[in-house]
Amino acid sequence: MQILAQVAFILALAIGIGIFIRNIRRMIRNIKVGREIDRTDNPSKRWGKMAKIALGQYKMVRRPVSGIVHVIVYVGFIIINIEVLEIIIDGIFGTHRIFSFAGTPYRFLIGAFEILALLVLVGVIIFWIRRNVLNIYRFKARELTKWPKNDANYILYFEMVLMSLFLIMNAADYQLQLNLAPHYAMANGEIAGAFPVSGFLLPLLDGFSDSTLVLIERTAWWLHILGILFFLNYLYYSKHLHILLAFPNVYYSKIKPKAEFDNIDAVTKEVQLMMDPDADPFAAPAEPEGEEAGEPEKFGASDVFDLNRVQLLNAYTCTECGRCTDQCPANNTGKLLSPRKIMMDTRDRLEAVGENINKNGKFVDDGKQLLDDHIQREEIWACTTCQMCIEACPVGIDPLSIIVEMRRYLMMEQSAGPADLNNALGNIENNGAPWPYNQMDRLNWATEN
Amino acid sequence: MAENIKVPTMAEYMAEGKQPEVLFWVGCSGSFDDRAKKITKAFVRLLNKANVDFAVLGTEESCTGDPAKRAGNEFLYQMQAAGNIEVLNGYEIKKIVTTCPHCFNIIKNEYPGLGGNYEVMHHTTFLKSLLEEGRLTVEGGKFKGKRITFHDPCYLGRGNDIYEAPRDLLRKLEVELVEMKRCKKDAMCCGAGGAQMFKEPEPGKEDVNVARTEQAIDVKPEVIAAGCPFCNTMMTDGVKAKNREDNIAVMDIAEMIASAEDL
Incomplete structure (x- = not known):
């Protein structure tokens, strides 16, 4: 019986981790449909930023309520996972609390896990209330209905159940140890672990026989570890990948000034050619070298293939907290634009592309694209490029760069800018100012009254 | 003149x-x-x-x-x-x-x-x-003790992390500097950036410049100080939209210093 349980456990572990690895590999493959981008410069600054923002939660706590509760859940999550290590070893070898030989330090750890588990439980309940009871702007947006709304709640329910199972498991274990049940009680008569929280659950277990207690303890133990394995695999299908991706995402985030946009090198080459008095306008274009051969470069982005890999990583990292949208001036004044939706749309499209690749072996044109089929032009044109979304994001996502890439596509590939904007740009082209004034009048201010 | x-x-x-x-x-x-x-x-x-x-x-x-x-x-x-x-x-x-x-x-x-x-x-x-080099001296003059709020331009503040230089100048003018709820890193855009200055806004319930001006009016300033000609236009229009142009001025910090010095 015992050996059967061990085999079942190892099987569950292998399947759970196996599927997880498959999904992560798919995710990496999907990210690689994007353009390459070099973000390996200045590693010390990048590590520092990652330590501060991802590990240190620096931006989270800029909003004290959700920030502090998040830190509790985050710390609880990481530390309680140390316990998972013991659970895995116990599961494989059929032992009971393998680390309990450590005595006092072990008791301290288990006691701390219990307190954290309780805090996480309380934190998650606060999060649930914020999402479902309180009237918080960023949780009421149009993109946060149906699946995204349910997804967020499922995660919260999940954590509630996991924490409850953990405490029930400990309570039953504690009672079994007190009852000096075989396999549970330690040979030296000491108690393995400390149970400052689950100790309060003992009255609920009053009068149960040892075999019932073992059943409760084993059921909670199994559900807990199977729940964790399920959650590990739920990540990829939910908004919750940020618990892993926040770290690489912050590392690869923009470290230049937020207002600095990249220059398109292909345009620079063309402009240089145009400005070069010695260039032969009738010369055949130079043979493209290496990888540049083939289709001419497309300007801007209309689909995920045109975005860079950091932008696609951003999409997978977004946990839909909506701090960007909450402070977006366009969104605040009722425009269609929501930076969070830009990220969600990008991920949805990337996932559709990924499914397409899973099915066909390679991407087969499905007649759809990110622009128009997911993101509307009205959203793209409402942006003021104020960079508030970048500043607000607690994990270093840059929705603005995607908006700008789509503007570039609309402007340079489609000539589809808003008419009044085109007028202003026409003026710049003709007379060097967005208004129709003569460049020769540029110094008139110095002499007029 | x-x-x-x-x-x-x-x-x-x-x-x-x-x-x-x-x-x-x-x-x-x-x-x-x-x-x-x-x-x-x-x-x-x-x-x-x-x-x-x-x-x-x-x-x-x-x-x-x-x-x-x-x-x-x-x-x-x-x-x-x-x-x-x-x-x-x-x-x-x-x-x-x-x-x-x-x-x-x-x-x-x-x-x-x-x-x-x-x-x-x-x-x-x-x-x-x-x-700092002593080439220019600034004293409070007519702005001394006045309630002033500074609207951070996105491309100066958030975009390039310059928040203190304009505020230091205002302090030299001995004003009562009051901050809006959204200021510095969290400052709200005036609505002009990203070439919005040169196009009609998309449909919505309010114009960005009016929303931002309302935030400024909330701190009851006598002057909204600006550091960008586009912000200046947007905030001036916002003040007009709220019919407050008689008691709230929108001024660039350079104008405030020049005017304090009677230049």
Whole structure:
């Protein structure tokens, strides 16, 4: 019986981790449909930023309520996972609390896990209330209905159940140890672990026989570890990948000034050619070298293939907290634009592309694209490029760069800018100012009254 | 009032074989917009007072390409940049000051990749350095004790992490500096950025500039201080939309200093 349980456990572990690895590999493959981008410069600054923002939660706590509760859940999550290590070893070898030989330090750890588990439980309940009871702007947006709304709640329910199972498991274990049940009680008569929280659950277990207690303890133990394995695999299908991706995402985030946009090198080459008095306008274009051969470069982005890999990583990292949208001036004044939706749309499209690749072996044109089929032009044109979304994001996502890439596509590939904007740009082209004034009048201010 | 300002051009300096200490990049707004021209002149009066050896490009200046770049027209931006860089490099310009955060950002951050490398300063930072060097003195004057709030321009504040220079200048004016709820890193945009200045807004329930002005009005200022000609326009329109133009002024910090000094 015992050996059967061990085999079942190892099987569950292998399947759970196996599927997880498959999904992560798919995710990496999907990210690689994007353009390459070099973000390996200045590693010390990048590590520092990652330590501060991802590990240190620096931006989270800029909003004290959700920030502090998040830190509790985050710390609880990481530390309680140390316990998972013991659970895995116990599961494989059929032992009971393998680390309990450590005595006092072990008791301290288990006691701390219990307190954290309780805090996480309380934190998650606060999060649930914020999402479902309180009237918080960023949780009421149009993109946060149906699946995204349910997804967020499922995660919260999940954590509630996991924490409850953990405490029930400990309570039953504690009672079994007190009852000096075989396999549970330690040979030296000491108690393995400390149970400052689950100790309060003992009255609920009053009068149960040892075999019932073992059943409760084993059921909670199994559900807990199977729940964790399920959650590990739920990540990829939910908004919750940020618990892993926040770290690489912050590392690869923009470290230049937020207002600095990249220059398109292909345009620079063309402009240089145009400005070069010695260039032969009738010369055949130079043979493209290496990888540049083939289709001419497309300007801007209309689909995920045109975005860079950091932008696609951003999409997978977004946990839909909506701090960007909450402070977006366009969104605040009722425009269609929501930076969070830009990220969600990008991920949805990337996932559709990924499914397409899973099915066909390679991407087969499905007649759809990110622009128009997911993101509307009205959203793209409402942006003021104020960079508030970048500043607000607690994990270093840059929705603005995607908006700008789509503007570039609309402007340079489609000539589809808003008419009044085109007028202003026409003026710049003709007379060097967005208004129709003569460049020769540029110094008139110095002499007029 | 007959203007009594000296505005030498680079062409004149070149003819005399001289190099100015700094080039004043006026920008399109500062050259053509009636409201912004007042900021330009106020800044020039301060430069004159501090005996700063400066010059402008005048008719050789052209749009930096900022609205084109933010709107997605990279070609037009790079054409403008190439032209400007040719002129600037031709005059061997080393240092540039500008009253427009958009010109500041694009020349400072985006021109270097195209061959234009200069030390670029926003006028608030430049004025602060003049004060520190003792070349300009500022006293409270008519703004002493007045309730003033500063609206951070996105391309100066969040975009380039400059928050303190404008505030330091306001403190020199001995004003009662009050901050809006959304300020510095969290400051809300005036609604002009990203080339929105040159197009009608998308449908919504309110204009961005009005929403931002309401936030400013909430802290009951006598003056909304600005550091960008576009913010200035947007906030001025916002104050008018709220019918508060009789008791709330929108002024650039350069104008405030010049006016405090009765220049």
